[in-house]
Amino acid sequence: MFKLDSKVLVVDDMMTMRKLVKKACADIGFKDVTEAPDGAQAWQMLQTGNYDFVISDWNMPNLTGLELLKKVRGDAKLGKMPFILLTAEAELNQIKEAMTAGVSNYVVKPFTPDILRQKLEQTSQKHAA
Amino acid sequence: MEFKTRLEGKAFFVEMPASVSKVESDALRGQIKAWLENGFSNLTFDFKDTMSITKDFYAAMSFVKQQLKAGGQQIFSLNLKKSLLDDIKNAGMNQVFNPIGENRTKGTSTKKKLDVSLIEPFIAATMEVLKTQAQVDAHPGKPFLKSTSPVPYSIGIAGVIGVGSSSFTGVVALCFPEKTFVGIYNSMFGESNTELTAEMEDAAGEILNIIYGQAKVVLNDKFKQDLQKALPTVLRGEKLSVRQVGTQTALILPFESTCGLFHIEIEWTDDKKG
Numbered sequence: 352m353f354k355l356d357s358k359v360l361v362v363d364d365m366m367t368m369r370k371l372v373k374k375a376c377a378d379i380g381f382k383d384v385t386e387a388p389d390g391a392q393a394w395q396m397l398q399t400g401n402y403d404f405v406i407s408d409w410n411m412p413n414l415t416g417l418e419l420l421k422k423v424r425g426d427a428k429l430g431k432m433p434f435i436l437l438t439a440e441a442e443l444n445q446i447k448e449a450m451t452a453g454v455s456n457y458v459v460k461p462f463t464p465d466i467l468r469q470k471l472e473q474t475s476q477k478h479a480a
Numbered sequence: 481m482e483f484k485t486r487l488e489g490k491a492f493f494v495e496m497p498a499s500v501s502k503v504e505s506d507a508l509r510g511q512i513k514a515w516l517e518n519g520f521s522n523l524t525f526d527f528k529d530t531m532s533i534t535k536d537f538y539a540a541m542s543f544v545k546q547q548l549k550a551g552g553q554q555i556f557s558l559n560l561k562k563s564l565l566d567d568i569k570n571a572g573m574n575q576v577f578n579p580i581g582e583n584r585t586k587g588t589s590t591k592k593k594l595d596v597s598l599i600e601p602f603i604a605a606t607m608e609v610l611k612t613q614a615q616v617d618a619h620p621g622k623p624f625l626k627s628t629s630p631v632p633y634s635i636g637i638a639g640v641i642g643v644g645s646s647s648f649t650g651v652v653a654l655c656f657p658e659k660t661f662v663g664i665y666n667s668m669f670g671e672s673n674t675e676l677t678a679e680m681e682d683a684a685g686e687i688l689n690i691i692y693g694q695a696k697v698v699l700n701d702k703f704k705q706d707l708q709k710a711l712p713t714v715l716r717g718e719k720l721s722v723r724q725v726g727t728q729t730a731l732i733l734p735f736e737s738t739c740g741l742f743h744i745e746i747e748w749t750d751d752k753k754g
Contacts, residue, residue, distance in 0.1 A: 367683040439693030450522045451489030457580050460690045461612035477554045
């Protein structure tokens with residue numbers, strides 16, 4: 352599992368969802384969780400923020416979660432950052448698109464803290480290798 | 481045997497056959513090393529055609545996960561049917577298979593006309609979303625036409641989404657009396673609010689967004705609708721009375737929950753060819 356002092360960036364244009372993800376992270380034990388209200392702002396924050404992993408919604412104004420993922424994967428410094436997409440859409444084409452872009456993991460809403468924990472454990476194992 | 485595979489970007493896709501047993505397990509163990517040479521990040525198994533998986537395959541998947549561990553790659557499993565998903569969960573193999581995009585088989589009617597069978601995905605999605613996201617149990621009552629009877633409460637807040645497809649134009653609204661919604665919100669966040677606030681409005685839209693997302697997948701896959709993405713708006717108080725809908729017919733899907741009554745209202749115009 353990621354260390355509990357990891358710096359987490361939660362990206363979602365819906366305040367409720369940011370609050371839910373933040374609460375789920377807190378339930379798991381993460382202490383340092385920052386929020387961004389859209390992909391563009393998240394991208395700015397990622398340049399300087401030294402985050403350990405990102406949990407991002409897909410459908411957002413300014414820059415979608417997929418677009419943000421592609422920017423992260425294309426960046427020399429951020430390219431290997433663990434990036435989890437969290438979305439209400441479970442359309443197969445969308446899932447495949449995320450995988451093709453190199454998503455670390457994918458969570459379909461609704462989710463429980465346990466589901467998020469499992470996904471984070473899988474992701475940390477993958478990125479620890 | 482040879483699997484049908486393809487590499488797309490950082491993802492390596494493997495299409496699984498209808499029956500997955502020892503033959504496939506042995507083949508998987510034999511082919512994984514060659515696949516790894518493709519340099520993928522994600523190894524994705526597509527089970528859309530798969531009806532059965534024997535336990536031999538579980539061991540083979542565990543073997544594959546070990547092989548991927550050194551290179552930091554991830555396994556994903558797509559389109560597992562619910563019965564297979566249940567078997568995998570019960571065998572403690574969720575972490576190995578990492579299933580996403582479950583192949584939902586609820587609502588088995590194949591009727592295409594806009595009738596009660598098309599509302600089943602909304603009912604199922606509502607129950608699942610409230611249970612998972614808010615730990616609230618909800619049970620559907622018998623649907624009825626709005627014109628025959630009003631709902632027995634005032635609506636305090638509603639999430640409203642415009643819906644369009646080649647056979648359906650209308651609105652789906654998730655409507656709560658204030659007390660019910662405050663209870664659901666409190667349950668979601670472990671809070672103890674006593675009245676509806678502006679901060680809570682966002683939650684009504686997001687709940688509807690998740691319900692719609694779930695129902696849309698089933699309606700598009702199973703019932704061959706072509707519902708598009710849509711963003712909900714939230715209405716409170718006096719705004720509810722000026723909700724603009726080009727409605728001809730409205731169906732009420734009532735629910736009873738541990739937080740109180742609420743309903744989904746589906747309104748549509750029959751101006752498209754079905």
